[in-house]
Structures are given as structure tokens and as C-alpha cells.
Amino acid sequence: MKVHEYLKTVEEQIRCKSIWEDIRTELLGHIEEDTEYFRRKGMSREEAVERAVEEMGDPVETGIELDKVHRTRLDVKLLLFFIGIDLLTVVLAIAYFKGEMPDDVSKYMLWRGTGLFFLLMFSFGGYRKEYFSKPYQLWLLFFIISAVFMMISVFGGAAVEDSGFHLTDMAYQTMLFSNVAGFGGLAFYYRKGGYGEVRRLLAIAGVVCLLSMISRQYFFTFMVVLAHVIILTIAVRRGWFRIKRREFLIKLWSLPGLLALFGVPMVYRAIRDHRIAQSVRKYLDMDDTPGMLLRLFGSAGILGIFVMILLIIGVFLWMLYDIRKLTNQYCNIICTGVLTAFSMMVLYSLLAMMGFGDISQVFFPFFSVNRFSNGGALYLYYILLGTFLHMHRHDKVLPKAELPTKRAA
Amino acid sequence: MEANKLDKSLLSGSTTLLLLQLLSEREMYGYEMIETLRDRSQNVFELKAGTLYPLLHGLEEKGFLEAYEREAGGKTRKYYRITKKGHRHLDGKKEEWETYETAVRRVLGGPAYEGS
Numbered sequence: 001m002k003v004h005e006y007l008k009t010v011e012e013q014i015r016c017k018s019i020w021e022d023i024r025t026e027l028l029g030h031i032e033e034d035t036e037y038f039r040r041k042g043m044s045r046e047e048a049v050e051r052a053v054e055e056m057g058d059p060v061e062t063g064i065e066l067d068k069v070h071r072t073r074l075d076v077k078l079l080l081f082f083i084g085i086d087l088l089t090v091v092l093a094i095a096y097f098k099g100e101m102p103d104d105v106s107k108y109m110l111w112r113g114t115g116l117f118f119l120l121m122f123s124f125g126g127y128r129k130e131y132f133s134k135p136y137q138l139w140l141l142f143f144i145i146s147a148v149f150m151m152i153s154v155f156g157g158a159a160v161e162d163s164g165f166h167l168t169d170m171a172y173q174t175m176l177f178s179n180v181a182g183f184g185g186l187a188f189y190y191r192k193g194g195y196g197e198v199r200r201l202l203a204i205a206g207v208v209c210l211l212s213m214i215s216r217q218y219f220f221t222f223m224v225v226l227a228h229v230i231i232l233t234i235a236v237r238r239g240w241f242r243i244k245r246r247e248f249l250i251k252l253w254s255l256p257g258l259l260a261l262f263g264v265p266m267v268y269r270a271i272r273d274h275r276i277a278q279s280v281r282k283y284l285d286m287d288d289t290p291g292m293l294l295r296l297f298g299s300a301g302i303l304g305i306f307v308m309i310l311l312i313i314g315v316f317l318w319m320l321y322d323i324r325k326l327t328n329q330y331c332n333i334i335c336t337g338v339l340t341a342f343s344m345m346v347l348y349s350l351l352a353m354m355g356f357g358d359i360s361q362v363f364f365p366f367f368s369v370n371r372f373s374n375g376g377a378l379y380l381y382y383i384l385l386g387t388f389l390h391m392h393r394h395d396k397v398l399p400k401a402e403l404p405t406k407r408a409a
Numbered sequence: 410m411e412a413n414k415l416d417k418s419l420l421s422g423s424t425t426l427l428l429l430q431l432l433s434e435r436e437m438y439g440y441e442m443i444e445t446l447r448d449r450s451q452n453v454f455e456l457k458a459g460t461l462y463p464l465l466h467g468l469e470e471k472g473f474l475e476a477y478e479r480e481a482g483g484k485t486r487k488y489y490r491i492t493k494k495g496h497r498h499l500d501g502k503k504e505e506w507e508t509y510e511t512a513v514r515r516v517l518g519g520p521a522y523e524g525s
Contacts, residue, residue, distance in 0.1 A: 023462070026439065026487050030458050033440040057459025065463030069470055327472070 003031055006053050013063025016070045018394075023066060031056065074123055074393050082119070082385055085311070085366050086112065089289060093369050096292045108369070115382035122386020123393070173220060173361065174380040176212050177344045180227040181337030181387060183208070187231060188330050191240035198241050198248070201232060219356045222263065223344045226256050230340050235333065270355055279355030283362060289369050312366050316343065322392070331391040338388045424456065424464060426506055429491060429499040432474065438486040439465065465489055473498050 007027060011020050034052035035045075043051065056062070090112060186204060190197035205228035212224040229252055236245055236252075270276055284291045289308065293301035319339050326332040342365045349362040362368065363377050431442055439461055446454045468474045473495035479488050491499070 025485075026462065027458070029438075029484065029486060030440050030462075032484075034458075055458065057457035059459070062459035062463065065459075066466060069463055069466045 001050075001053050001059075003028070003049060003053055006031075006056060006059050009059035010063040010066065013060060014067045014070060016067075019066075019070045027056070075389065078392065079119075079123060079389060082366075082389075083116065085315070086116070089367070089369050092289065092292055092296075096287070096296055111378050115378045118379055119382040119386045119389075122383055123389040173212075173348070174341075174345065174363065174377045176208060176224055177227060177341040177348075178338075178380050178384050179208055180231055180341045180344070181334050181384065183228055184231050184235070184333035184337035185330070187235040187240065188333050191235070192242070194242045198232075198236075198243055205229075205232070217357050218266070219263070219351045220348060222256070222259050223348045223351075225259060227340050227344045229253065229256050231333070231337055234336060238329070266356065275355040279359060280353055283353045283359050286359070286362075287369065288362060289364070289367055292369065308367055312346070312364065315366055316346075319388070326392070326395045328395045331395040334391045335388055338384045338391075341384055423506065424460070425468065426499070426502040427454065428461075428464065428468070429473065429495055429502065432489055432491040433496060433499055436488045436490040438488050442489075468495070 007024050010027065011024065014020065014023065031049070031052045034055055035048045038048035038051050039045065090109070093108065183201075183205065187201055190201060205225075208228065209221060209225050212221045232252060233249060235241070236243070236249060239245070284294060290301075290305045293304040293308075295301070297304060316339070319335075319342075323332060323335045323339060326335060345363055345365055348357060349364050349368070351357050352359055352362050363381075365381055427446060428442060431437060431445055437445065439458065443456050443458065443461060446456055465474065465476075469476055469489070471494075472492060474489045475492055476487055476489050478485050480486075
């Protein structure tokens with residue numbers, strides 16, 4: 001049997017194509033070593049190669065065994081858990097409106113359904129390395145998604161007090177947060193670079209932060225800045241760039257530090273004017289999960305709110321624990337980006353609840369019954385969850401060296 | 410005894426133990442593991458590459474091993490090293506093996522072994 005025939009037969013048994021190249025390189029290396037060994041024993045080149053291939057064993061058996069190891073497995077328990085949490089909020093909405101569903105609630109159910117479709121689509125989707133092999137494709141994807149969600153916000157969103165812009169709608173805000181996961185992917189691509197690559201990443205983050213300023217909501221922009229700084233810090237601390245880490249991180253964190261200082265008088269004024277309590281009461285009057293629980297179950301609803309808060313904290317802690325187990329750095333940073341995006345949504349929602357943002361755009365992942373944005377915010381939430389499951393599924397099978405660095409490209 | 414005359418099932422149950430033991434001593438690439446195993450066992454353990462690589466990939470998937478590429482002599486080879494989890498697994502496997510070995514010896518040696 002010829003070498004290429006042996007390798008082809010092995011590959012044909014393995015369903016996960018993204019691992020083919022890695023396996024081919026390893027097996028070919030082994031055949032070459034064995035060929036040299038037989039050459040030293042006095043065999044001709046042809047004889048040595050033939051013997052080396054023979055020594056490898058049955059290619060079909062080898063391929064089948066490798067296929068068993070490299071099969072992508074969707075974490076069904078995790079998927080069912082996410083869907084289960086979702087069903088809880090749907091059941092709550094049905095119980096709250098008692099069948100007399102206003103038009104937007106029926107739409108809401110439709111959005112949930114479409115969202116679940118997105119979740120499954122992103123979870124099961126095949127991995128395509130070419131999507132990520134050139135950063136301009138990521139850029140293009142980012143701008144297309146931005147444009148789509150801007151349009152959703154303009155035509156479907158509610159105007160925000162004081163700003164007059166429709167663009168501040170939750171769908172667009174969520175989109176900017178979810179960009180953090182993509183930013184992690186770009187950081188991975190530019191790893192092994194120096195200050196030039198880091199400046200490029202800062203420029204990308206800068207554009208996103210500028211886009212966030214269109215909302216004219218100070219705390220929202222602050223969250224977007226913070227999310228990007230967190231991802232870049234993780235990348236730098238992992239030693240991905242040839243830079244003076246400590247010096248760079250001090251400079252990097254000086255920006256959110258400075259912004260936080262500006263925020264202190266705003267928080268002080270809000271406390272002095274008792275705006276926080278008023279704002280929280282206003283939020284509880286809304287048809288979101290806490291308000292619905294209180295109106296459905298009275299004082300027992302407080303316990304329900306408490307349980308749901310514990311549930312969110314539990315899910316977040318579990319996600320953090322799970323991310324630490326991911327061995328593939330690419331999957332790891334993308335999932336970290338997803339968790340950061342969810343965390344920023346929670347932080348922003350808490351601030352909005354306290355009167356530092358638009359109260360109608362509060363959206364707690366795994367918790368809120370969001371009925372804004374024509375489902376846009378929900379779709380992004382599901383896409384992020386789907387991305388998390390997808391990366392989780394591919395962590396063990398994605399070859400470590402598959403995604404090229406800028407240098408290799 | 411010739412390797413091909415040895416019952417293969419005797420080897421298959423202990424291959425993981427042998428590989429982890431080799432890698433606990435130093436980092437190695439696939440071909441090197443087969444050679445070392447053959448030399449140390451005086452040609453008793455002749456592991457095929459087709460058996461070795463699925464096993465190595467499986468151990469990596471379970472987190473017992475880590476793989477990385479290293480260039481040596483103009484060739485890029487995929488090296489494997491044992492992880493902390495792998496060390497713990499190896500200790501467990503060694504204990505299992507010792508229990509098994511003692512039990513087999515006791516049966517084969519009969520009452521004489523029991524007393525020794």
C-alpha cells in the first residue's frame with residue numbers, strides 16, 4: 001500500500017474533517033521515521049516505505065479508533081439546562097397573562113422559538129476554519145451584524161428619553177456587548193504579535209466604544225470599554241504578545257479607572273436625590289420577571305426572585321468553572337468573551353435599574369422576559385449561548401495549531 | 410518469548426499504564442515511545458502505530474496528556490507530556506496492576522507462594 005493510500009483510508013474513517021491535517025502530519029512523520037530505520041537496515045527506498053506503511057497496521061481500524069476519539073459531542077445536558085431555564089420564563093409569562101395574551105406577548109413566544117432555532121443552529125453548526133482565517137472576514141461579519149441590528153433598533157426599538165435616538169435599543173447594545181467574544185477571537189489571531197498588533201486591537205476596541213457612544217449613555221459606554229479591557233488583559237496575561245506586560249496593563253486599566261472616577265459624582269448625586277429607590281420601584285412595576293413574580297405570588301414572589309438571582313449566580317459561576325477546563329485557547333477566549341458579554345449585560349441592567357440607564361432596556365440573561373427590540377436582544381442572547389455550546393463541543397477536537405497567527409498567514 | 414507469540418490481550422489491558430509510565434520519565438513523540446517500549450521489554454512489546462496514536466489522542470482528550478510541537482533536527486515532531494491528572498491516573502493504574510500481579514502469582518504459585 002502506498003503512503004497516500006494509507007493516509008486517505010485512515011482519514012475516510014474520521015468524520016471530523018478539521019482534525020485530518022493534524023493526524024496526517026503525525027502519521028506521515030511516523031512513516032518517515034520508520035522508513036529511515038529500514039533504510040539503515042539496508043532496504044531500498046521503495047521497500048523501506050512499503051515496510052513502514054505495513055508496520056503502521058490496519059488503516060481502517062486505526063481510522064475507526066481515531067474517529068471514536070475525535071467525534072464532536074454536543075453537551076446535551078448543558079443544552080437541556082439552558083432550554084429548561086428558558087421554559088421557566090415562558091411558563092411564567094403564560095401564567096402571568098393567563099391566556100389573555102397581548103399581541104406583543106404572542107410575538108414574544110415567536111421570538112423565543114426563533115431564538116431557540118438560532119441556539120440550535122449555532123450549537124450544531126460545523127466548524128469552518130476559513131471563516132476565521134482572515135481578520136477582515138471577522139470585521140465584515142461584525143459590520144454586517146451591526147448594520148442589521150441598527151436597522152432592527154431604528155425600526156423596531158423604542159425611543160429613549162433624553163437622547164431621542166432609537167439606536168440605544170437593547171438589540172444594538174447587546175450586539176456591542178456580544179462583539180467582545182469576536183474581539184477575543186481577533187486577539188487570538190494577533191497573538192505572537194508585538195505592539196503593532198496590540199495597537200490594532202486597541203483601534204478595533206476604540207471603534208466599538210465610539211459606536212456605543214451614540215446611545216449617549218455614559219454607563220453603557222463604560223461597560224463596553226470595560227468588557228474590551230478585560231478580554232485584552234486576559235490575552236496579555238497569557239503572554240500572547242511580545243510586549244512589556246505590566247507597563248501595558250497599567251496604561252490599559254488607567255482608562256476604565258479614570259472613567260470610573262467620573263462616574264462617582266453621578267452615583268453620589270443619584271443617592272442624594274433618592275433616584276435609585278424610585279428607579280427600582282419603576283422597574284418592579286414593569287412586566288419583567290421580578291415584577292411578574294411579585295404580582296403573581298405576592299410576598300412569596302420575593303423568594304422566587306431570590307431563587308432566580310441565586311440561579312443566575314450559579315450559572316455564571318458554573319460557566320466560569322467550565323471555561324477553565326477548556327484546553328483549546330481559541331475556544332477558551334471565545335467562551336470567556338461570551339461570559340464577559342453576559343456579565344456586562346447584568347451589570348448594565350443593574351445600573352439601569354438604579355437609574356443610570358434606560359430602565360426599559362434591562363435584560364438579565366437567563367432571567368429577563370425581554371419584549372423589546374423585535375426579539376433582537378433575545379436572538380443575540382441565544383446566538384451567544386449557541387456559540388458557547390459550539391466552542392464547548394469543539395474544544396477537544398480543534399487542532400491547537402489550526403488557526404493561523406498573523407505571522408503564519 | 411517472541412512478541413507475536415504473546416497473547417495480545419495481555420498487552421492491550423496494560424498499554425495505557427506502560428505509556429503513562431514512559432511519559433512520566435520524560436516527554437516523547439510517538440515513534441520514540443514504540444522504540445523505547447520495544448527496547449525495554451526486549452522485543453516483547455511491539456506496539457503498532459495504528460494502536461498507539463488513537464490511544465495517545467484518547468489520553469489527551471481525557472486530560473492525562475498534553476501535546477505540543479517541537480522542532481528537532483529539521484523535523485517538527487508532536488511531543489506528548491503527562492499532566493498532573495495523568496500522574497494521578499498512573500498511580501491508580503500501578504496499584505491496580507500490583508494487585509492483579511500479586512493475585513496472578515498467588516494462583517500460579519499455589520500454596521507455596523502463599524506461604525512465602
